[in-house]
Amino acid sequence: MGRLSGFKYREIVRRLKMHGFAFDRQAAGSHEIWYNQHTDRYTTIPNHPGDMPEGTLRAILKQAGITPEDFLKK
DSSP: OOTTOSOBHHHHHHHHHHTTOEEEEEOSTTEEEEEETTTTEEEEEEOOSSBOOHHHHHHHHHHHTOOHHHHHOO
8 A cells, every 4th residue: 555545535625625725616426626726726536435546646636736745744
């Protein structure tokens, strides 16, 4: 397991809010679009129960322009 594994939806959202993201709109199915007006970036987050797969979280962070190191800082 990598260092980005084991994160749940609520924890990911909490950390994205700390980086300036806010809920923008509901997307297809259980996915949500989040937006950061300061960086003008969007990211799509699946709202599923359980832990987020590490690859999915890496893709979310890449879209958001957040490094894994910055995401892991509390």
